[in-house]
Amino acid sequence: MAIARIDVPKTAKRGEIIDIRTLISHSMETGFRRDYLGAPLPRDIITGFVCTYNGVEVCRAVLHPAISANPYLTFSTIATESGTLVFKWSGDNGFTFTESAVINVV
Numbered sequence: 001m002a003i004a005r006i007d008v009p010k011t012a013k014r015g016e017i018i019d020i021r022t023l024i025s026h027s028m029e030t031g032f033r034r035d036y037l038g039a040p041l042p043r044d045i046i047t048g049f050v051c052t053y054n055g056v057e058v059c060r061a062v063l064h065p066a067i068s069a070n071p072y073l074t075f076s077t078i079a080t081e082s083g084t085l086v087f088k089w090s091g092d093n094g095f096t097f098t099e100s101a102v103i104n105v106v
Helices: none
Strands: 003-007 015-026 046-053 056-062 072-078 083-092 094-105
Touching: 003 083, 003 094, 015 046, 015 083, 046 072, 056 072
Parallel strands: none
Antiparallel strands: 003 015, 015 072, 046 056, 046 083, 083 094
16 A cells, blocks of 8 residues: 655746655565565565646656665646646556645646
């Protein structure tokens, strides 16, 4: 199970550069560790992240096994209009998690 924290300004001026921060809690497993019997633990990591702003992609990240557990991502975009930012994480074993935030542009 994953839990996401998203920090998006509630309001912004049109044309303003806004900072967006995301943190997702996920029990990452690199696939390199072994259990108490010596059998390898299967890899289970977040491999991708996409953020769209009113349906337009503004950020994409491809993540690899070297990424830390609970990946923290920060990026900037320009506030063009009021709307919704949709955040989607994907990973091994069919993992997907989606969250959204609303921004009001004045």
